[in-house]
Amino acid sequence: MLLPFTLGLYGIDEPSAGTLSEPLRIMIALILASVIGGSIVQYPMIGFSILAAFLPFLGLIRRELIPSIGYQSNEPLTLIGAAVGTLLFIRIASNRWIAVKNTTIKIAIALLVVMVLQIFNPNQGGILVGLGGAMFYIGPLLWFFVGRHHGGKQTLVTLGTVLVITSVIAALIGLRQQFGEMSNVERYWMVVSKYKQFLNNDVVRVFGASLSFGEYVTLMLMGAMVAWTRFLLRKYLYAIPFVFIAGTIFLSSSRSGVVMLLAGCIISWSFLDKRPATRIPRIALGVGIGIAGLLIGLNQTRSLNLDRNAAVFVEHQVEGLTNPLGSERSTATKHAGLVEIGFTSGIRNPIGRGLGSTTIAGRRFSQGGDGEDGTFSTELDFTNIIVSTGFIGGILYMVLMGRMSWVIVKLWDIRRVSTSLEWIAIAVVTFGNWLQGGYYAPSILIWTCFGMMDKLLEQELPGVAPSKLVNRVISLLPEKFRPLGRTGLSH
Template structure:
């Protein structure tokens, strides 16, 4: 049996003695390499090798269990890196960030060699075309050099490998375990952790990291935004938004206990001070309730009613919250939400950032008028700043697609997103199952962002769910036809 067959399996396989001997030798060499790296002071690289060996070894026995383990690792990765500072120091180019990407590459390569990846849907075919364009954009000289393109590939191309992982290995049972056995519980943990940071401040290891790595996105250094388990406050807000929408989906499908999880998650989202996650969470909750209906007219009526109720409730809640006499650190975050949703302007000072973000996205759509072939995939990532390249980021994946990939690539990316949303919606309409509604919610609350490689857990999760939707929808159609 070939190794690629073993990695593609979902149950334990017996390796022939030659293969078992080879795996054993690789393990011994790996242990030796880890010891060498530790002795030479490269502890983070040693830890990276340990995690990679562990996850790949798991994949040779049970690839689905390995995928779940890797997602657990990615979710806690931000705080894990901070905890290791006293032992191994800090590095802006931390190799621990590569574990998820390398694992996805290895599993995707194994599935390709084993001919388990199929291009038998429109979404799969267009995603393949998109990746081909992205590979070509690695060599776009306008981004500032090959290193910028190669580094950009790690942020944009490699995370999309998770689409193929999801499309090859996702099953109903696995997706249920991932979303409700892993993501929702860890979203609750993350929300509790982040809320603690809002009220009591960072823990010592996080404060140490903050002193070395403060950046403007964290806000006031004396009252930094909560980051919880994650590398950034932005990803933290996105992740607990996913958790809130998943809990809401379960509530809508009859799990009344899941409804109790929604309020604390929404409160944690509000306390981040970030307006986007709160808006998209509420909007997606409205949308999921609306699509429970079976006719278009009822969708519109339910959606309009829910939107009015949600908006009224949000305005009332934030109005009351802004009048509370809470700790100044907490009050500042609630006031920031109130400034966005209750009034966009007060005097000459502009509070709303919606107009700014829309203008930036529009600039991305118009960018092909200046650069029809785009700047290259590194230009919209941290790679451009790190390697001195040309940087232009619209802070939206839709706008960035035209900046990075040019007019042809931007159009292809939009085709992929439209096909993905249609596939998810049709899957829900055919099955009306919890998993279909949950996947629709994940894609909706994240705007089906497949270019979120700098969100080390959320990016792979969204791409995996996109692949899972395509696989499960195809399986459902095949069963119905049979």
């Protein structure tokens, strides 16, 4: 098993298209899936740790196997997360271990029903597109049930530590790609996978151990927030990985990454005070300090003597962040336009375009679309869900987002559970990417931990739930789309 990785790590001049047989590709995926699934059932903390270590390195593993098993666009390795989650969900559901009276579960089940129906929506171009969409949308949601059943408080702590470690390693790989040299396998993969994420048409936006630039940055943001919140809670050694990861995010040229990093730091800092009334003033103070510090820092970088690569990335950050509304230097207005399209799509097309229409499955298996990649992606998960599943699915998903935000905040406010502060910060920096149709790792990790948080709330605060608001929203839905269970929603 080590030979394929060794060949990929040191690079080869002509990667083979299939030195070993196709069954080996499937066998590797089955072995990994069995290890992850079996470990979660028997030893949950170990199993979830393996999952959290595997998913962020899916891109690296896939690339390093190319010399031995070649490249295939529909790689079985990418199905592991969704497949294991589905099988574990079936096991949980068949044993009737799902607490259907739980508020969050009712909303999630209603959303799943809508998503399953949207697999067969003919507007997306075929059932293959719908099934591909299920991998990116239904798969992560099923992990919510898996995390809720098998996870716990200590598992959340362990997963946070794994996130920090994987983020540091991914950052090191990304810096090597950015300022060192791409390996032969990485260059080959960029060609055969038609990697299109470049800066100024010739400078590669690196991908670290992931399969895309966006996923690479999102995973680093998650690890950075764990390190930051632990630093706030007086675990001062976590300042080291935080500064390293934050610096890597800045050098990666992700403007949104820098903005979300600042937002996560400021909002999580504001939650340190037990008095909710002080949070808005603290956020205002943090925003003022953050913007001032960012502008001073950006202006200082112009005077640094940087090599060509670093200069391109830094200048990209400076131009966009100092003039966020300028159409020539910043893409903020373009992103805002896509979000607007997503909301209006729910009105123009209330039945939705189909589950896979906003995922990379739409690019692979269908023709057309509004985006550059041939899909109808609006870049944010909640507007993507509106486009894919229509008005009903979009409303349900936004209610679910609100419910999970309430769960995390309530755990921190009443019980001061340290992991809930971590997830307040993570929820902020990944906002709009909780259920992203182009990412393999973040969505599964987010919804797995959301399930654990929901279970923890039930254990810590039995009987507490925002039932009136949720009941009101669900009562507006057609009867066939309402969650299972009695009308009154209780925790």
